[in-house]
Amino acid sequence: MVVANHPSVQQCHTLAVDIGGSGVKVMVLDLEGNPLSDRDREPTPTPATPDAILAAIDRLAADKSFERISAGFPGVVREGVIETAANLDSSWIGFDLATALAEHLGKPVRVANDADIQGLGSIAGKGVELVITLGTGFGSALFMNGRLVPNLEMGHHPFRKGQTYEEQLGRPALDSVGKKRWNRRLERAVETLGHLFNYDCLYIGGGNAKKIDVDLPANTKIIPNVTGLLGGIALWKEWE
Incomplete structure (x- = not known):
């Protein structure tokens, strides 16, 4: 979502923001989406309210130069407004993140679901491609x-034993059942998703992708967590 006049393309640097349940990350990207800064991170504050998250972004962005902002949020986002926030504070519901972030940093802002942005930074652009993030x-x-296809939010759909994908494969589940059982669940999920979507390629990202310890099908790729920032450039491609 654009909340101010878009800057001149010739000198555009983008501050990519990734808001997660455990960390808030930022990185500056050039016009092609290449990193111009380190990936800086702060732990997600508790409680993870809009004010607390915005304050963290302010701190992370303070020493950086940029002309526009892309932000990924872990929930449904419509026209820059947050509609769901399962792993953050409930005060996010109905919050206009695009407008608030533009007011804080004085730059135009676009906001999208964080998995959507990770996908935009990873896909080949051919056929049916599914991205899942394990965080x-x-x-x-x-x-x-x-x-x-925006705001899929498949994590809250039923998976097995009366639980959703998120309840079976989110971080609390990993901590509860251990890496071995969690990996067996992931194998079942990959098999189920393959039958459901008949995708050409599955991409698996997120902070817990490094915990994967099973053989995956040939059409599956593990992607680095930094793609959750690198994909932010795609939110602005139509101006270029």
């Missing part, structure tokens, strides 16, 4: 020939 929760994004 505090369970994110998902679906693409057809590079076109996004």
Whole structure:
């Protein structure tokens, strides 16, 4: 979502923001989406209210130069407004993040679901591509020939034993059942998703992707967590 006049493309640097259940990350990207700064991080504050998260972003952005902002949020986002926030404070519901962030940092802002952005930074743009993110929760994004189906939020759909994908594969589940059982659950999830979506490629990202210890199908790729920031450039591509 644009909340101010878009800057001149020739000198555009983008502050990519990734808001997560365990960390808030930022990085500056050039016009092609290449990193111009380190990936800086603060732990997600408790409680993770809008004011607390915005204060963390202010601190992380203080020493950086940029002309526009992209932000990924772990929930449904519509026109820059947050509609769900399962792993953050409930005060996010109905919060206009795009407008608030633009007012805080004085730059135009676009906001999207964090898994959608991770997908935009990872996909090949051919055929049916599914992205899942394994972090505090369970994110998902679906693409057809590079076109996004927004706000899939598959993590809250039933998976097995009366629980959702997020309840079975989120960070609390990993901590509770241990890495071995969690990996067995992931194997079942990958098999189920393959039958459900018949995708050409599955991408698995998020902070807990490093915990994967099973053989995955040939059409599955593990992607680095930094793509949750690098994909932010795609929110601005139409101006270029």
